[in-house]
Amino acid sequence: MGRAPCCDKSKVKKGPWSPEEDMKLKDYINKNGTGGNWIALPLKAGLKRCGKSCRLRWLNYLRPDIKHGEFSDHEDRLIYTLFSSIGSRWSVIAAQLPGRTDNDIKNYWNTKLKKRLTNFVSINGQSEKPISRLESFNCSSNWSYPSSSSATTLDYNPIPPSDDYGFIGHEEIYHVKDNSTLLMFENGGGNSYKGVDHENARGEYGDSTMEFSLEEFKKLISTNLCSNNTNNNNLNNVFVDEIKAEENIMY
DNA sequence: AAGTTACGCAACCGCTGTGTA
């Protein structure tokens, strides 16, 4: 026996919201709040919508503090990092990105970020050679990329090209260590970093935010395996603390 | 210019978690 539906589907409107509906919902919530009861809200607000639909519209689109537009490099980095730790818990990830909704981040991950990772693995997954992308990198003149052979050794730890602020462009850098069985992902992107060489909260250099085995990395792209970690509260707490600590030195 | 494909995003569906009677 299934659960009773939250509303009479035949009597509620579905599909895209009209500007008039948006206005009604916005006006009602601005004046009265949600009242903690989304099921009753549409009737009170004069909307022929399911309560769930109202809630979604408000949370994902109409809320005043929603941030629209491009994701910053810093946001990209947070998403990558959080996803690697906790998996597809979009609401938790969204909580770390003010103004972004879980739906937004989920869509962004599925359409952009995941694709970037996919491209990377397709380039490097079966190869000892890292990083054709790096070679097209807009490097500063005094930095030279190591030969592919040396790049596969464990002690390969390149210092990225940097200008006075440690900027290295709007790309990601990937390292392959240990004959491609261990992979390090490094976001080298953009103006969210201050401090030459990306010193992190522990005084380490290189800003090496993630390490995966190649298989883990592939799974990361195609599955939600990281949610296996979600029972590990210690891990999550450490993780959030680390992010906060890093943010403190970034800004 | 027209048709087709790919992409991005808003919205829906159904399950889970939580509060309460």
Added chain:
DNA sequence: TTACACAGCGGTTGCGTAACT
């Protein structure tokens, strides 16, 4: 303790539009 109702969440779908042929 149990059953129920609702909120919240994540996966998925489908529509509009841009890009390509």
